[in-house]
Amino acid sequence: MSATGQLADGLTEDLEDLYERAPCGYVSLDRHARVVKVNTTICTWLDRSAKEILGRPFHEMLSVPSRMFFETHFAPLLRMQGFFHEVAVDLVANNDERLPVLANAMERRDAQGNLLFTRITVFKAAERRRYEREMVEARRAAEKAHAALGKLNNELERRVEETVAERLKLERALQSERKQGDLREQFIAVLGHDLKNPLAAIDSGLRVLSREQLSDRGEQVLSLVGKSTNRMVELIDDVLDFARGRLGEGIPVDRSPPGPLTPVLQQVIEEIASSNPDREIVVKLELSSDVECDRHRLAQMVSNLLGNAVIHGDPERPVRLEAREENGRLVLSVINHGKPIPAEVRKRLFHPFSRGEPGGTHKGLGLGLYIAREIAVAHGGTLRVKSDEMETRFTLRMPLRAPTPRAPSK
Template sequence: MDAVVEIASFENAPCGFVAFDDRGKILEINARLADWLDRERADLLGSPVREILSKASRIVFETSLIPLLKMNQKIDGVSLDLVRRDGTKLPILLSGERSGTGETAVTRLVLLNAGGRRNYERELAEARATAEAQLATEAKEGELREQFVAILGHDLRNPLAALSSAIRMLAKSTTGDRERLIAAHAEDSIQRMSRLIDTTLDFARVRLGAGFELDLSGSARLGDQIQLVVHELSSANPDRKIDLDMDLQYKPSCDVWRIGQLLSNLLANALCHGDPEQPVSARVSCKEDALTISVTNKGEPIPPEMMEQLFDPFKRPKTTSKHGLGLGLFIVSEIAKAHEGEMQVASDSGTTEFSFRMPYSPDT
């Protein structure tokens, strides 16, 4: 009974089997392999084993594999093609072992159907090529968009500066209160547009890989820059109170204008999203270990789902009705990185605090 089961398993095993002698004549072949070839098993016995291979595979088999079998007695995982009765090819993976010598030598081969694997590999290669082409196209389009934004922003500066100069001249020459008010509103709009252009250019510069070029020559003027930023935002928001606590015991090596931009963006964010009835607090300190800047506002906490995205570009709370590009905190983060500093955020039921810390030592 066991012998019958063994023979049946061999004939219908999920792999092909063929044995041939030293002259290449088939001595044994199982039913599975005969079925793959669409040939009668009896017709294959005694025929040359090379006949079940495609023309290209015969060359590889006879010039490479047979010599390897005679030298090493075995081969593993060789990819070849069988040929069916109708001439179509069947890809297989072949492993074999040779025993005996001379005319008594017998070679036994086990063959696995590799059609599915080859199709999978081909589809995988095609999918990879398609994905790489798509990524290359998207990268090129993204770079072109960012270059366009940078060029456009740069070209907008000159006419905007000319327009601002003309409005200031008109404001000086006019005597009517209504005309001066209109000129003041126009100048405010121009300044806001200028800030939007600067932010857009900063974003494009970062995305293009240029980053921020720091000017460390004006560190002594940091205090003046901080005062100027607070004054500008207080003037732009006359109904809001900004409390400033500044303690600069040392003059840190930093880009004064960029640090001012960082503070300005944090204050603008606090004024925009904080409780309008409560003051915004700014603390600037430079002691022996670090330069620190923190901005605190009262009001609703930042939603938990927004915390991890605060410094991503174009991210704003969906509930806000304020205007802006959603780039302010992204620029803050990039300025902090350029100074080898870090940003931290804490927000609870009553207070939100953004803090910047740049390690600093007076001896460096």
């Protein structure tokens, strides 16, 4: 007959049914930790019969990690103090599914302190364990996000401060460099201008001496000094043009009324040819329209391009000068053959103090092509270079007429 208990209102409770179908699992172990009693609840949870569980070591009901944790931590604790509470372990069901539970245990001993049996109660903890994991993960995520945000804010503040400081430093350095550059270029302009006066005096003296009766040696010295003086005048003119361009004034041009350009080009060609009698210059001029330009400046540019072509071109092949009209524009090209200009040199070819051949023997300031391009720009045109194994070609494109200024709007 089932054991019963009397309740306060006169009802009775079936104590055996309470044990078997309690809302928690009951397991009793002998002193060798073998299962001697187990209730129906835990059998149902694990989908095992009591016969499958009874007589087997309790640790076989646990998953491998829980078994190791139980044997190394909680079994010794149970031996020392006789109980433990809310130990989180995983039981293994019949289908190998893990069942998270919380276990409480208490030992029963005789008067001499010998272990008689151990009672264990087991409570399902899947939802609780899931909730705890979610809380831990959420806390870790929040801490990680907070730390990352703090780090990001600190990094942004540091970068902003560094950027502002660097920007202020660069602006101050740029302002200082601009002032220094303006002073240098103003000095160059003044110096170049003032040097022209003593050179003019030297040139006048040379002309006076050229009318005197001189020895052959004197004639040679006079010619040499004259050439050197002319070269100095050219260099000073280049420096003055450079200084004007750098000071924002640009290369000054004085446009003459429209007129034929062919005589100007022929004069430049004759000058280059007389200075280089061993070089062939092939000319192809197809100009029928008048050109409005600064003839002196245009001659200066063409002379520079032809001179460079003679110096750097293949001496066995001719230098060519071609000029034609194209859609209301002047297209003038100077072509030579020889080694192509390297790409890295072409990038800076029109920069001041740049030379086409690093380490070359040609003496000069490296301002010729810079000034040539500025002359083209001052005429509303462009000066481009194309260089490959076939040829090196400098091409000027500019309007035949100066643009008509727009009338101011009323």
